[in-house]
Amino acid sequence: MSDESPANGPSSDDPTGDDPAGSGLEAEKLRRLQQVDDLRAAGQNPYPYRFDRTHTLGDIRAEWGELEPGTETEHAVSVAGRIMLKRDSGKLIFATIRDRTDEVQLFISKAVVGDDEFAAVKALDLGDWVGVDGTVMTTRKGELSVKPERVELLSKAVRPLPDKWHGLSDVDTRFRQRYADLIVNADARRNFEIRHETVASFRRTLATHGFIEVETPVLHPEVGGAHARPFTTHHNALDMPLYLRIAVELYLKRLIVGGMERVYEIARTFRNEGVSTRHNPEFTMMELYQAFGDWNDVMDITEELITTAARDALGTTELEIGGQQIELADPWPRKRMVDYASEGTGVDLHPSMPIDDIRKVAADHDVFVESYWGPGKIIEELFEKTAEADIVRPTFVTGHPVEISPLARVDRNDPHLTERFELFVDGRELANGYSELNDPVEQRARFEDEQAAKEAGNDEAGTVDEDYLRALEYGMPPTGGLGIGIDRVAMLLAGVDSIKEVILFPTLRPEVF
RNA sequence: GCUUCUCUAGCUCAAUUGGCAGAGCAGUGGACUCUUAAUCCAUUGGUUCUGGGUUCAAGUCCCAGGGGAAGCACCA
Known part of the structure; x- marks a missing residue:
């Protein structure tokens, strides 16, 4: 594990010039460094300060x-x-x-x-x-x-480029030395252009709808706005713990209370969880909140944002997703989570049903159930197990149970469900939004349920955010809210299967030099 | 965290059953005033991720460790 051997091989910063029998790389670097010296000796600067360009x-x-x-x-x-x-x-x-x-x-x-x-x-x-x-x-x-x-x-480049024809293919090297990847791999350059165009397009679309961009704290004194484990840090002068944000929801809604009406933030967000083809510990989420709107307005703008981004980044709204040709401009289906779960299991499921009945369904489908889960959480698990992976074309999965949606407003037609949706494309969740809960009394009760769940062993459950409740007590207008995973939209538009392909410097273990 | 796969020259890749570690590109020297991954001739470059082990012999087999990838789990 620990390697404290003092003899650490030939070091690249060893300038003992004349060693022609070095490795290929070292010999090559020495040759090029010699050229730098020769240029300087001849009165030329191998690293001049600037150059006037008339044309790209x-x-x-x-x-x-x-x-x-x-x-x-x-x-x-x-x-x-x-x-x-x-x-x-x-x-x-x-x-x-x-x-x-x-x-x-x-x-x-x-x-x-x-x-x-x-x-x-x-x-x-x-x-x-x-x-x-x-x-x-x-x-x-x-x-x-x-x-x-x-x-x-x-x-002067004193280190040779990767293969001029094959480029870099070793993914480890590609991600660690992204600079080299970008030099030699056109696909890598293209992926980040698409990402840029996506974000730029989002900003334009939001501007046309009167949204303003804001910046809220990255360091949060309380964890909230999502279910996830945070990164924890400490402020020395204030001698207090702080958490890197897992969401920006609660701050943006404070701004809606403040009367800003339409706000968004493109927020680097941090979750202390696993790394996979779909997850990086730090990722980018765009959240927006729109006063006087509800979940239907937000679903509409979600479609518009992503369809417009495809047009701007790719010049087309027709995408190949999971082997199918999909026209993004066609309306996106909307279907309730309980209906997916019911079809997937063959049993009519609803959060109002007795917990023992629904646990039996879970057991029949090999879904592990924690003791503190209620019917709503189990329905979500059943949806994920039986239906999620089969959703290819963009689809709004709607009506999440109240139990798993502590910040969403109850469905005006069903007290067990919320006016909430998640957007799925190609088996991946891309966005999440809802009609925002703005009743301070109900919000306190939901927070207290969360607190109870946390005490019952759910360490991802939230706590009671007193300042947020105070804000709601001043009155938040009816509001629709949305969070979109920017990285995942970029993956969709770039047509790549790994989030690392759209994050310039993905999280990796440190390299040993 | 678990399972499987993977690591050979600067880069891209070979190496039969365990039998002398190779090629292309890059580099170096040479030829060439219209090339297109230029071409042609010659040529340098290796702790096969690390450390042990088995064996007459290990890139190859075994054990341990490290990096990475895919899947699982968790999540967005």
Whole structure:
């Protein structure tokens, strides 16, 4: 376990220059570092401070992408990028450089740049950043190129890139060295563009509906707003425990009490639970609250947010989900959780039924039941066991039992259920929302039920939040609320199966160097 | 936390029944003024994750440990 051996192998920061018999990597780094020294000795800076760029590579392609093969232009441009490929052909060097927008070829002619500069270009490595002043042209075969008059090294890479064709495939390395992953894997870059477009689209959609973005505390003195184990920390000066937030619900609803009417927060949220393809200990949730609305308004806006994000990020609202072609713009089905559970088990289930009867159904379906669970919690477990995984197309599962929904308002037509929904797509929960409970007396009773459950052994149950109750006592208007898992929406739109593919730096055990 | 799988050169991957640890790319040297993963010739580079064990012989089999992945469980 503990490795306190003093002999810790050859260290990379050992600058004892002349060791040609090092490993391949060490020898390569030494060679490149030597080049850095040589450049400095020749009065050049291998790490200059800035470069003036006139065009991105995308600009170049947009403006001159249609040039005929074999065209030389007088258009002088300055571009910059990382050298991704290099083809040395005697007195010509072809190099492919890439910036954030595109890749473009450099057509470097010894006759144009001169012998010294040509030799300097020849010495450049894959991975180096360069800035180029030159003219736009196309080769005889029609490849859009910049013909440099000058090539300036902007930053020397002293570590070699991963394989130029295969990229990085080892997932451990991809996630630990995300920088390298992004350099060589176009799919990785695409996933994070989709994530960005999703969040940007959400913000635009919410702005059109008059929502304002707010920021509430990450450090909470009390755990609330969801059922989850928190990360616990300690404030030294105040000498008090604090919890990283597991949800932002209770703070945002305080703002509704304050009259802000329509608020949202894109909130990094922390839950001290397992890591899986669908879970990271820190993840991003977008929560919104809308005064004077109820769960139906919130389901509508959920559809709009995700459908619009698909259009903005992918240019289409038709997605392949679980092997099926799904048109997101079609209305999303809404179906009660008790109906799913009843169909799944073949027994008519309802939270009003006797606890012993429902425990028997659970036993018949190999669903483990804790002693303190009531009928509502067991119905949820039965739903998850018998139905959840089969939901492919976006579907609102509605009417969660009161027992498992301490912050949701009771269904106006059924006192055992709430006006609550969860959005499921491809067997995964993406969102959760409801008509918000705004009666302070009932909310206190629900909190006290939670407190009792906690004392009965449910360590994820909440406690009584006195300040939140005080806020409700001032009066909260009728309100609809929503929480959407941003990471999971990004997974859906990117078409990936692991949450790590849409989190730049997913939580991993620390690497041993 | 449990089960299974996995770890070989900087990267991507081979290695038959346990029998000399290999290739492509990258790198180095050379040729080439229209290449496109350029091509051609030559070539450097290894604590096979770590530590034990079995064996004449271990990348390969066994034990322990470490990293990762998938599934389970928990959750969103």
